[in-house]
Amino acid sequence: MKVVFFFMIIFTSQLFTSQGQVCRSGPEVLNALRQVQKLLSAHETSFLQSLRSLRKKLGLLQNSTVKHSSTVSACPPPEPLANGRVLGSVFESGHEVHFVCSPGFERTGPETRVCLESRSWSGAKPSCRVVDAPVNTDVNTDGYTDGYSDGSADGYTALSASERPSHCIQFLGSSHCSCEPGFSISSHNNTLCTDIDECELFRLTPPGRLCLHTCVNTPGSFRCQCPAGYRLGRDSRSCHDIDECVRASHNCSREQVCVNTYGGHRCEPVDCPRFRNATYIKTSALRCDRNPCVQGDHSCLQAPVSINFHFMAMVSNISVPTVLFRLSAVRVLGDELRFGLLRPRGVQHFSVQRAGRQTGQLVLVKPVQGPATLEVDIEMSEMESKVLLGRYVTKVTLFVSPYSF
Secondary structure, three states, rough: HHHHHHHHHHHHHHHHHHHHOOOHHHHHHHHHHHHHHHHHHHHHHHHHHHHHHHHHHHHHHHHHHHHHHHHEEEOOOOOOOOEEEEOOOEEEEOEEEEEEEEEOOEEEOOOOOEEOOOOOOOOOOOOEEEEOOOOOOOOOOOOEOOOOOOOOOEEOOOOOEHHHHEEEEEEEEEEEEEEOEEEEOOOOOOOEEEEEEHHOOOOOOOOOOOOOOOEEEEEOOEEEEOOOOEEEEEOOOOEEOOOHHOHHHHHHHHOEEEEEEEOEEEEEOOOOOOEEEEEEEEEOOOOOOOOOOOOHHHHOOOOOOOEEEEEEEEEOOOOOEEEEEEEOOOOOOOOEEEEEEEEOHHHHHHEEEEEOOOOOEEOOOOOOOOOOOEEEEEEEEEEEOOEEEEEEEEEEEEEEEEOOO
């Protein structure tokens, strides 16, 4: 480029110095500049072609050098170690491999071998022999014992179910060890991995992160358990109630009603109540109707016309207020319907509200901690000009689970 620049200076200077210092005309100067531009472009193209050719030759030379060096300096893979493992995956010159025996065996020979420039390993091949002490030798392919041995000899103690040997490699003069999923490097020995207790690790987190009910730690993992009457969900963490009544896995008699609850079931008898001067007949599995009263028998007329039985299951500590169910009259003979609660037991947890002219609803107003059984009677009175035409009673029994699911 210096030569080209020098030539341009000489060429342009000649344009202005030739013919006895006579200035060139404009077209002549433009023509001379175009010639200089073409000359520079030709030199630039030639220079770039030479540069690309040089880079290509350097790349080929580098690749051949790398292939030659890798071929020359690599050692063959070391032979497998019976009853042990070979740690290390780089077999180039200067790199090391380590030999570790399985629990119940001890090493004879060097612990480490180095790849030499002669493409051979230093030292003799080590071996693993059974220790003299009676220990558990049921070793699996992962290199650890499945059981636990409380005996020890020659300084050796079998690994427990919550321990694993670590996987270590040598890199740039330092040792790097890792563990299987679910294990972490021991704080006392980097060649040993200890189990991570996921249940304890997430014990203070919100419910449902690991298990909905009970978390059981296992070596390298964990599993979830559900209480009796529940089955484990497809996600292996949630719990779903088993309906014994639908599955016909209950022991209720024909005279009893099977009521499924969260975590179990109840066998409930449905018996018609007794009132003074009034008798009842069971007209369905959950209903009793009053027999006709004798004309003028006011005690009989004051008794409920019908009594319905209603069983409900509920989880513990459900949010309030919650509408449990609604009841209404099929047809109204009078001009007014009144709703109210009769029995005092469990009344503090409930309230009856009107939902329409012929409809009322039972509302849970106070949370309930299970297990618990609550009973309440709802009365619907039919009035005509404030005169009682008939009373209708619904007996509600609520079974509260000890769990919130």
